[in-house]
Amino acid sequence: MMSDKIILEQPTVPSSGESRYMTHLWVSGYVEPPERLHHSDPSQLLAVGSLYHQEITYKIRAALKILTFREQHVLVQFWSPHDVGKHQMLTTKDQPFGLGVASEKLCSYRKDSERKAFLVDKDHEEDDVSPPARVFRRGLPEWTSDITKYETKDFPQQDCAIRCKLHGYLAFPVFDSTTGLCVGVLELLTFSKLKDVAYEVKHIHRVLKTVNLASPQVFEAFDVPASNVSNERSNNESDKIYDILKRVCDTHRLPLAQTWTLSPFTCYFAHENGIEKGCCSFDTRCVGKVCMSTALPRYVLDMNTWTFFEASKTCHLEKSRGVAGRALSSRGSCFCGDVTKLDVEEYPLVHHAHISRLTGCFAIFLHSIEGKNDFVLEFFLPSDINDSRHVPDLVQTLKQSIEAASGFELGDGSAMEIVGSPTDSSLNEMVSSDLESVVADADVADQWSSTKEDRKRKRDSDTEQSTSGDSDTEQSTSTVMVNVTFNKSKTQFAFPLFRGLSKLKRKVAKRFKLESQKLKLEYIDEENDKILICRNDDLKPALDASGSNCSMNLICSEIIY
Template sequence: MFRHYVNDMITYTGGAESSGFGSDMISNKISIEKPTLAFSGEERYLTKLWVSRKADELYDPSQDGFELSADNIDQHTIHDKMKTVLKMLVFREQQVLVQFWSPRVVGKHRLLTTIDQPFGLGLVNEELYSYRRDSEHKFYDVHKDHGTEDLSPPARVFRLGLPEWTSNITNYVPKDFPQKECAIRCNLNGYLALPVFNLTTGSRVGVIELLTSSKHPSYAYEVQQFQRALKTQNLTCDGPVSDVINEGRRNELEKIFSVLRIVCDYYRLSLAQTWAVSSLSTIASHEQVLRMSCNSFDSRCLGKVCMSTCGLPYYVKDLALWPFLEACMERHLDKFCGLVGRALLSLGSCYCEDVTKLSEEEYPLVHFARMHGLTGSFAIHLHSVETNDDYVLEFFLPSHMKDIKHVLNLVQLLKHYFEVASQFELGDKSFIEVVGPPMDLCVNIEPDTMDTFSDVQDIARTDFVDVPDECSSTSVSTASTEGGETSKPLEQGRKYKRASKNMVYVKATYGENSKGFWFSIPSGLWKLKNKVAKRFKLKRQMIRLKYWDEDNDLILFSSNDDLEFAKIASGNNNRINLICEGVRHRVD
């Protein structure tokens, strides 16, 4: 049995007085409990923790200057819960340290400490325990009135209630991670700290901290481990959310699910899912800078605005597609690229007859689509009037729906059900961007549908599909010409142009807000004003549109000819930059 006695001088960090901590600190007798028998299944090959235990009963905290407040007394219960949590965890490597930080009231201070709190070691060695001993010497004042100077990751996590992580501790500067040098000496690289909440009351009870020798690019697996184990003890690492918000969002998502189910059953679609911009809900240290990031805990998402399907409605008719659905849940997409990103950026829709012919840059999930035989994909923007949230609905179409008429009919069905719901606005239905080979549009489209979707023909007959400036300039791996030939892949990083002059990408700015969408030049100025007004929720009669000419003067759009002049002035035949201004009196 491995035993260690803590007899060293306790050093207080955080700016408050020692308040009873120092040379008079009594020694804590701590022993390490050997893991129980290996779990069954795949977990038998993973690492369980040696978990700390006290050789004697818990000591009286009042002897060390702690007040016997309800807050401190409750820590006895939390101690036992966290010890149980540690015993349930399994990890991908052996060189891991997990420890719990808990707040205690000392005089007028609320100090975050790991002394006398449960911890676990993947291996019982001097490196891991050396870092543990160093942690026991640290105390951080997390009282709400105390400043934020000289804080460590556990203190930030407790104060903000947000997780913090990095794939490599060298990404921290010493002031943001006071134990950085100690971690490096102890061969520890990866880092993760999660806030722990009481699942019933929502109160913050502490921070659970993980350090590993590996530089994992993603900590999603470890986070799932903690979530599963904490839940068994009525604890969670997800922050509490208002019941009112939950109820409103729940009703909204149930309505979306209902429409997905109806559409999939009607058209015999194998899978439909919902995407939304992932909230910035974690703190990541990257290139020695602390920055907000999404909740993927994946290094690939750092510095990006991501879209995710996690927690959003989906409908699966073919259970063989579950692995694909799970891959989508695990993988975040860059907001500005791909079919889903295009639909969100344009507030419209995007269609590809065969996503398996696209590159990974254009469709990041192409490998999984090929594995599961998914080809046709249609994505359309959906806006919630009630919560002001934006979604993108993605439908995977079977082989019998390769005709454009089926896509148009699907849009009409979506329009019907979401207009009935009234709290939603479906994306721009007058235009569908087609990515990939040109489609055969020689079909008998119903007269009432032909006018609504006349713009489809313009983009479907283009040679190449270009990406707006907000996207990284990468090439589509397959692009077809009107003769049906497939061009060679274009060099990555090189922009490619649209052959047709009818379609342009419009970037409209109103005040501090900007919106982007595709527009057919022959539609004229009147329709352009309608589109701009709709996106900024303004009345068409109460706006003016202007563009900058070659002399950098703002020119008022007064006729359809100005659309061509604006293209020339932008220096890009596929783009128009315009300014939207509100006016007091009607302008038409």
């Protein structure tokens, strides 16, 4: 097929299989296979010059013949580095490309691209004026849902792209599997706006492998977040975590357990606020967020939970949200009696949990001492259990398993954070500091009394570190949600007020990694004044000032001597 002097070879569409419903590319003219190269030394391989480039060109064209896309109006083109005098330039002229449809607009953008060349010398990094150049230098993909979100200085072909009605964009680095060198950039543009490019990234990765080319190593397994440890150590770590999950689930007949960890930043995303790092989901929903994704160690005892298990593999959770996110943020533990009652913004897997009849969930932080990696172990309780009375036994088994595995540190279990309404009787049970007893909710009315004159202590007044109240007779009070702000950081946890100020300070200190003796807690009273909490008797007024009998709002600051 010829479109205004652009010669394209018609795709071969299979008569069966899923790929017959996808868009296959019309690929640019036939390329003769080059003489086979036998050089294994990178320096020798580069020395063959044009023959080496011919081989890469041949492989890229072969890959384009295999690629398929969800979008019909798509342009895929390859940018290759070439030496021009003392400089290295990235160009797509005379390089393979493919069109989903040989439309005038796609052909027009292709011709404009052939007239461009970008400097990619190591000594000219300030000249990263285009996505292909940035991708070539960084070795990581760059994408956007809509080209119009780029600033003109970051996308020199933006005006042409808009005229050609192009929106979705992905630039993808290509590596030589033998040398590990970046040999170019594969660029994808579509008429449609893209909310995610995960399918395209995975598909391109698989196709490149068939022609002995590679994508970044982080895509070797999308379910496994990148790790800074060796494969051998990582595998040993995963095996140990799997054994821990299996022992706990088998002992307590738990239907499902899985591991969460922070998602690696594996791409760059362009949006209204500029170009920033993005996580491995390649989804606009994760832009500007710190996300968590499931790692390999998982254990499924009840196969009825398989739908939920599969959904978790592709879902990202925002850090500090949901049960697992809160456990990671606090480096402690968290419990929810019924995750299906959580808001979808708080927990995106709500629908899948409902289908699989998963309700009670307990999560706890786990640190690998040798690998220096942080994880969260998430356990789902049997459907007939929606409170925390079984958690102490579960944690005891967990501790024994971790001691046997060695090399791990379990998160702070001194106070378990509750997700969900604390007034819900199914959710307001609380595991105590040693996880051996559960404190039930009780009425707080008429507990503790003090006059305003007794408790009016301003922030700049003498910060007496009185602990005389700690020895007072403990009174039975309710477990409340404590919300604490320290500078720009926030934390939330459930706390039984009868445990007193000293233990409250220690809990806050652990959350913010401070020394309990060097912090002070304050609250805002009805006159908008900051009141210093100096003894146990001050906790009841702090609770009253929050306007709720089930939550307390506090401000934490460090004492400067």
